[in-house]
Amino acid sequence: MTTIVEVAKRAGVSMGTVSNVLRGTARVSPNLRKRVAAAIRQLEYYPGRVPAHLKVKQTCMLGMILPDITNPFFPEIMRGAEDRAFERGYLLVTANTDEQVNRELQIVSALRSRRVDGILLAASACNDTRHIHAAMEAGIHVVCLDRTASGVDTDAVLLDNVRGGHRCVRHLIHANYRDIAIITGPLQLQSANERFQGFKDALREAKIEPTRAWILQGDYRRESGYRLGKKIARLRNRPSAVFVCNGMMTVGLLEALEDKGVRCPEDIAIATFDDLPGGSTLHRRLTTVVQPSYEIGSRAASILMDRVEGKLTGPSLTVRIAPTLSLGDSSHAEAGKSTGSKSKRRSLTSVSSR
Amino acid sequence: MTTIVEVAKRAGVSMGTVSNVLRGTARVSPNLRKRVAAAIRQLEYYPGRVPAHLKVKQTCMLGMILPDITNPFFPEIMRGAEDRAFERGYLLVTANTDEQVNRELQIVSALRSRRVDGILLAASACNDTRHIHAAMEAGIHVVCLDRTASGVDTDAVLLDNVRGGHRCVRHLIHANYRDIAIITGPLQLQSANERFQGFKDALREAKIEPTRAWILQGDYRRESGYRLGKKIARLRNRPSAVFVCNGMMTVGLLEALEDKGVRCPEDIAIATFDDLPGGSTLHRRLTTVVQPSYEIGSRAASILMDRVEGKLTGPSLTVRIAPTLSLGDSSHAEAGKSTGSKSKRRSLTSVSSR
DNA sequence: ATGAAAGCGCTAACAG
DNA sequence: CTGTTAGCGCTTTCAT
Numbered sequence: 001m002t003t004i005v006e007v008a009k010r011a012g013v014s015m016g017t018v019s020n021v022l023r024g025t026a027r028v029s030p031n032l033r034k035r036v037a038a039a040i041r042q043l044e045y046y047p048g049r050v051p052a053h054l055k056v057k058q059t060c061m062l063g064m065i066l067p068d069i070t071n072p073f074f075p076e077i078m079r080g081a082e083d084r085a086f087e088r089g090y091l092l093v094t095a096n097t098d099e100q101v102n103r104e105l106q107i108v109s110a111l112r113s114r115r116v117d118g119i120l121l122a123a124s125a126c127n128d129t130r131h132i133h134a135a136m137e138a139g140i141h142v143v144c145l146d147r148t149a150s151g152v153d154t155d156a157v158l159l160d161n162v163r164g165g166h167r168c169v170r171h172l173i174h175a176n177y178r179d180i181a182i183i184t185g186p187l188q189l190q191s192a193n194e195r196f197q198g199f200k201d202a203l204r205e206a207k208i209e210p211t212r213a214w215i216l217q218g219d220y221r222r223e224s225g226y227r228l229g230k231k232i233a234r235l236r237n238r239p240s241a242v243f244v245c246n247g248m249m250t251v252g253l254l255e256a257l258e259d260k261g262v263r264c265p266e267d268i269a270i271a272t273f274d275d276l277p278g279g280s281t282l283h284r285r286l287t288t289v290v291q292p293s294y295e296i297g298s299r300a301a302s303i304l305m306d307r308v309e310g311k312l313t314g315p316s317l318t319v320r321i322a323p324t325l326s327l328g329d330s331s332h333a334e335a336g337k338s339t340g341s342k343s344k345r346r347s348l349t350s351v352s353s354r
Numbered sequence: 355m356t357t358i359v360e361v362a363k364r365a366g367v368s369m370g371t372v373s374n375v376l377r378g379t380a381r382v383s384p385n386l387r388k389r390v391a392a393a394i395r396q397l398e399y400y401p402g403r404v405p406a407h408l409k410v411k412q413t414c415m416l417g418m419i420l421p422d423i424t425n426p427f428f429p430e431i432m433r434g435a436e437d438r439a440f441e442r443g444y445l446l447v448t449a450n451t452d453e454q455v456n457r458e459l460q461i462v463s464a465l466r467s468r469r470v471d472g473i474l475l476a477a478s479a480c481n482d483t484r485h486i487h488a489a490m491e492a493g494i495h496v497v498c499l500d501r502t503a504s505g506v507d508t509d510a511v512l513l514d515n516v517r518g519g520h521r522c523v524r525h526l527i528h529a530n531y532r533d534i535a536i537i538t539g540p541l542q543l544q545s546a547n548e549r550f551q552g553f554k555d556a557l558r559e560a561k562i563e564p565t566r567a568w569i570l571q572g573d574y575r576r577e578s579g580y581r582l583g584k585k586i587a588r589l590r591n592r593p594s595a596v597f598v599c600n601g602m603m604t605v606g607l608l609e610a611l612e613d614k615g616v617r618c619p620e621d622i623a624i625a626t627f628d629d630l631p632g633g634s635t636l637h638r639r640l641t642t643v644v645q646p647s648y649e650i651g652s653r654a655a656s657i658l659m660d661r662v663e664g665k666l667t668g669p670s671l672t673v674r675i676a677p678t679l680s681l682g683d684s685s686h687a688e689a690g691k692s693t694g695s696k697s698k699r700r701s702l703t704s705v706s707s708r
Numbered sequence: 709a710t711g712a713a714a715g716c717g718c719t720a721a722c723a724g
Numbered sequence: 725c726t727g728t729t730a731g732c733g734c735t736t737t738c739a740t
Contacts, residue, residue, distance in 0.1 A: 001492070003717055014727040019719060029725065044488065049467045050407050051717035054732035059404065061447070061468065069429040078423055082450060091464055093415070094448045096436060110445055113403045114415065134398065138355070357733055368711040373735060383709060405733035408716035 002045045011039035022047055053115065062304060063111035063119040064094045065104060071248060073274055073293060074122070077145065080297025081120055088305055090117070101126040108135055117308045118142065120300050123149035125189045141307040145300045147191050155307065157300040157319045161191050164289040164323040165198020168271050169243050171287065173206045175331050177241035177269055181214035183228050183253065185245045192220070195245045195273060214239050218249045225252025232268075233260035240269060241331065247274030250286070270330040287331040290324040356399045365393035376401055407469065416658060417465035417473040418448045419458060425602060427628055427647055428476070431499065434651025435474055442659055444471070455480040462489055471662045472496065474654050477503035479543045495661040499654045501545050509661065511654040511673045515545050518643040518677040519552020522625050523597050525641065527560045529685050531595035531623055535568035537582050537607065539599045546574070549599045549627060568593050572603050579606025586622075587614035594623060595685065601628030604640070624684045641685040644678040 004022075008015040013032055020026045021036045028036075039045070053059050062085055066074045082092050093116055097104040104124050108131045111119060118141035121132070129149045136142055136152070144156040172180055182199050185192025203210055216231065218224035225244065229252060232238065244250045250272040257264060264270050271287040299319055306312035358376075362369040367386055374380045375390045382390075393399070407413050416439055420428045436446050447470055451458040458478050462485045465473060472495035475486070483503045490496055490506070498510040526534055536553050539546025557564050570585065572578035579598065583606060586592065598604045604626040611618060618624050625641040653673055660666035 001717095004719095005717080015718080016720080016728075017726060020726085023719080025720080027725065032726080044492070046463075046466050046492065048469055048717065050404055050413070050469050051732080052719065053404050054408075054717085054734095055719040057732090059468075069423065069432055072426060072429075075423045075426075075429055078448075079450065082448075086449065086460075086464075089464075091447050091449065091468060093445050094432075094436075095440065095445065096433060106440075109400075110440075110443075112400050114413075114445060115402055115404050138398070138400065355733095358735095359733080369734080370712075370736075371710060374710085377735080379736080381709070386710080402733065405716080406735065408718090408733085409735040411716090 002043045004045070004047070007036065007039045007043055007045045010043060011035040058117055058308070059115050060090045061093050061114065061116045062090050062301065062308075063107075063116040063121075064092045065107055065111075065119060065121045065123075066094065066096055067099045067122055067124060068096050069094070070096075072276075073146075073247065073291070076293035077122075077297035077300075080294040080299075081301035082297075084298050084301040085305070090301075090305060092120075097124050099124045101128060105131045108132070112138065112140060116140070118304045120145055120297075120304060121149060121154075122146045125186055127151065127188075141304055143300045143304040143307070145296060147189055150190070153316050155300075155303050155317045157296050157303065157321065159191065159291050159296065160320045160322050161194030162198040162201065164273065164291075164325075165195035165243070165245070166202045167198075167323075167325055168273070168287070168289045169199050169202035170205070171325060171327070172241045172243065172269065172271055172331055173202060173208070175269070177331070178206075178208055179211070179214070179237075179239040179241065180208070181211075181216065181232060181239035181242045183216045183218045183225060183242060183244045183249050185218060185220040185249075187217060189220070192245060199243055211239075213237070218245070220246045220248060222248045222252040225249030226256045227252070229253035229256025230260065233257060233262050238268065242268060242270050244270065244272040247272060247276050247288075250274070250276060265330050265332060269332070275326075285328045285330050287328040288326050290326050292321055292324070296321055356397045358399070358401070361390065361393045361397055361399045364397060365389040412471055412662070413469050414444045415447050415468065415470045416444050416655065416662075417461075417470040417475075418446045419461055419465075419473060419475045419477075420448065420450055421453050421476055421478060422450050423448070424450075427500075427601065427645070430647035431476075431651035431654075434648040434653075435655035436651075438652050438655040439659065444655075444659060446474075451478050453478045455482060459485045462486070466492065466494060470494070472658045474499055474651075474658060475503060475508075476500045479540055481505065481542075495658055497654045497658040497661070499650060501543055504544070507670050509654075509657050509671045511650050511657065511675065513545065513645050513650065514674045514676050515548030516552040516555065518627065518645075518679075519549035519597070519599070520556045521552075521677075521679055522627070522641070522643045523553050523556035524559070525679060525681070526595045526597065526623065526625055526685055527556060527562070529623070531685070532560075532562055533565070533568070533591075533593040533595065534562075535565075535570065535586060535593035535596045537570045537572045537579060537596060537598045537603055539572060539574040539603075541571060543574070546599060553597055565593075567591070572599070574600045574602060576602045576606040579603030580610045581606070583607035583610025584614065587611060587616050592622065596622060596624050598624065598626040601626060601642075604628070619684050619686060623686070629680075639682045639684050641682040642680045644680050646675055646678070650675055 004015045004018050008018045017028060017032060018036050021028045021033050064081060085092055095107040101124050112135060120143055122145045127150050129152050132142060132149045132152045142154045144154050148156045184196045187193055216228040218228055244253055262268055273289045275288055275290055358369050358372050362372045371382060371386060372390050375382045375387050418435060439446055449461040455478050466489060474497055476499045481504050483506050486503045486506045496508045498508050502510045538550045541547050570582040572582055598607055616622055627643045629642055629644055
């Protein structure tokens, strides 16, 4: 492997000079600069950042820990983060936890040993966050994404889940559904809890008493949507609408309903969090709370790099991002026969008007 | 930051000894070993791999270059690769090219400067592969995924595209469709070309003359599927079936058909490469050539690490992975009204029988 | 079995 | 402006 010394020798200068032209640290005479450039080209020298890191305490690598990139919610987040990172010369080291704290622990450890400058974390549902604490104490910046790590004071970029759930359910109520079931996420997860809260708020506002049997706890995964969908289909007093707290569960729910011959929206209305996998268009019949995932990743990465570079200091920040309500016809019984009407997508704020 | 020296001091041993207990390089007396362990715990010492790399020429990081993680075909590949990598102590540094060679070039460069041990590459469609050549000459192992980099002799894990296309189209023919259109991928891409080849082979076998106007070139992206779908819908002599060469374009095609009021399969049959985003179940009506994406990533990563570790030597390997044909009813006109029949999924080999 | 010491490739003072 | 030099944190001989 070619090193800086060889380049220096070849160009007949000192390694300090080579370093200087490479990094622009100091002014170098055009003459030498040219010779160095030539040597670099001839030797195909590739400056290595690894040893550099020993001096300059930066690797320009960010860890990105996600539950599962296979969940279509996350790739967009990753793109958002990557695009910002790449612009600023950072690379992303990514890993999936499958929601297992144990794995999260190993990953954090692996990232620390590689000396990443910071970590973007969509924390697994668990109260044991000692590893996060430890990392932060060691000076590694952490920005939480989508969900916070419980009991740790980090920067965070989160969706305004309460609001999303609230508006979504309110929409159902306004559309004249009053018997509304909910399929929640795993309630130990902050986001799931908040969406549930939004649901309850909306019911309370409308003075609707929540029905026990219509509160079904899922785990954000397809299987649970399927299982609970079957349960709903079998219910003697079936709700007229379901609010589903994420996209994967909605996929499962739709399968279950199809299997049971329950039609949407004729027999039951659906409104859900998350675009379904593949973008909304294919499923434009669904009414969904759309999360600006790309922006979530993008904002989080920017904050993280600002911290790393010292451009951002002070107490930790929490950014709440507003979701958007996309109106399909899964929540309008009379629209059942519609053929291919485009869904309207409005900013949530504007939806507040009836 | 705690360093190995401080640990050594604290434990009252030399840094060499600490290193030895850490890496198990040499036998250390239980006594000292215990003291070292204690010191490490007290100081919360986190061995860093960065300086280690200066001696041991390995970073245990693999680069993974994909066109776009947002394309639902890739997350599974990434999981496959990551799972294998993580097992063996490697981390993945990922980046997306958006099919732009220029960006690919920058990424390769960034990865090289971080001294990754090897690169998993789903190459962008381009003939200029000097950067790949250069990387390989510099001793960085490259394994191509899904598509090869043209003109470079690397290991590769590819789908058997010709076979997939062939079987899929043959299935259409057996189902009595003879007027078959194709929406290809970008033909400068090997995979697109091969699928097209499979299409042609199947027609030739059935002695069907290909119709010029039914050969539509797309670019694997949704928009092109939509555009070409409209074109098909407008055609005076409309084909009775379409073979679509990837999932994203099928999404577009379905949209276009819906917009034009063309029903599938009553008006036109569809068979496609790739599960649609969200898993097959939601779209189980579609007949698809299913790629074992997880396995592709998994195999590629294993080969790469074997190369890196010298467990695999010799000429470059090409693994061809067999796809699976999943029969839906999008390719059976009479099944149009079916409500929720499960799709049958058979191994391709068994499909060879009529 | 353990310690001392010489680098790995690069950066950053510091002299000149 | 340019060269010299002293590390960065760790591994790895090589003596002991």
